[in-house]
Amino acid sequence: MTILIFLLLAALTIGCAVAMVAQRNPLYSAIALIGVFLGMAGIYVTLAAPFIAAIQVIVYAGAIMVLVVFVIMLLNVEEEVRRPIRLRRLVPLGVLLAAIFFAEAAFIIYFVETSAYNPPPATQSNVGLTASVGTGLFTKYLLPFEITSLLILMAIVGAITLARRVSTLEGGRTRLRATEETRSQTSAD
């Protein structure tokens, strides 16, 4: 049963990933990316990491991708027109990088298969359970966790500062000055 579920989820994930890159409509790409996240969440569940799966769906599929879809909807991004490939010289480099990546993955799998270290079966680990994630986050990795949250807080404050509207009085005065300037310019003309 597990292998069948894994095959289905893997097919979903890979299919959606390919579709995400291949689609020319940005919204289709976004939907495909949501599919990738959902498929990966399913795979996490089969690896006995339900907490990570739920967080993956809540944070990535539920929060971040909603923002992406919002932006695409609001900006009404058009379908990308097919263009001649620029940077044709870089194609061999891309192929080379892909080959290196595959070689690395194959080496790691080979290494794990032949190594003496015998990890416990994936379905019995407790890495992804709520309790283990919680205790790890608030004891052993407390400092990195706190630093990360501080960084995110700074990002939020920064975004608000950048996006904050100037107070109405000040804005009104600037606008008034601008209109006066244009009026004087037109009268001078």
Next chain:
Amino acid sequence: MYRLWVFLFGEGWLATLATFITATTAILIVGPLMMMLFTWIERRGIAYMQDRKGPNRVGPGGVLQPFADLLKFIFKEEIVPDKSTRFVYFLAPIIAVTSAMMTLIVYPFGPRVTLPYFGQVELVIARFDIALLYVLAVTSIGVYGIALAGWASNSKYSLMGGLRSSAQMISYELSLGLSLVGVILMSGTLDLYEIVEQQSGWYGFKWNIFPQFIGFVVYLTSAIAETNRVPFDLPEAETELVAGFHTEYSALKFALFFMAEYINMFTVSVLATTLFLGGWNVPGLALLFAPGSIPFAVFSVIGFFVKVFFFLFLYIWLRGTLPRFRFDQLMAFGWKFLLPVALLNVVLTATLVWLGVL
């Protein structure tokens, strides 16, 4: 062939398959049935409050009216807007109704019971470690149904409606999630079955509604906003707008959105019952029957559904009573009042739990 079968499904695949089919069928029957029953109750209830009769022609008292409506929906003309993005246009209602139905499997609706042939059974379809997070995750996927429906129709009214409703749902999702944190802190688990079991005893005074009253009120308010109901029904706003995100949807596709909304109301009520009103616990029932016996289970299940229907009745009640919010009022209320109160509740509960009071 058999070896391939075993390789794919593993040993004991028959049991797995049977469980899977039972669960799926249960959802596919219970979900729409509840929705149909509730639309009828709502129409009759609203009619009663407004001093009219409501649908009372089809079947005894009009019970079969929802089935007549379903037939009508099926035979309506199917209209697809010319310039719509067809794939997404058809995907949106499916996402909405699927994500609404998926949460139904995790709710425990009865206690442990000893059945003649099966032995001890927990009355819950799927019990797992992170049930509450699962509910939140699936609910957060439901926003796409609305957002994509608004976008794919290629109509400016739909787009504005979709943006409005998804902005509303995203805003109130925060306070909804935060209002649940108090309960999680108190019970120390995300497993809904265990949360319910911890609330049994003390003649109903162990229900989370007593220590978590603020959380309960915040949850109820944001849940009503999440399901787009009066007084937060801006997405539909039938007296002001044509319709919201579903302006361009007709026939059965519209019925799917309708169904998703009502199933969402049902699941939200079930979650409120499970987390705050002690789930299937009926005060004093253990005095009458032995826990684990069949009558105990039957009365517990009845008690559970009575509580759920209380919440559903609350929806009708509100709809008959309250006027609608304005959009800026809605946003200000959600962000400037509900969210701080929910955060305060989290801090308060955490402090009390840390001090060992709760």
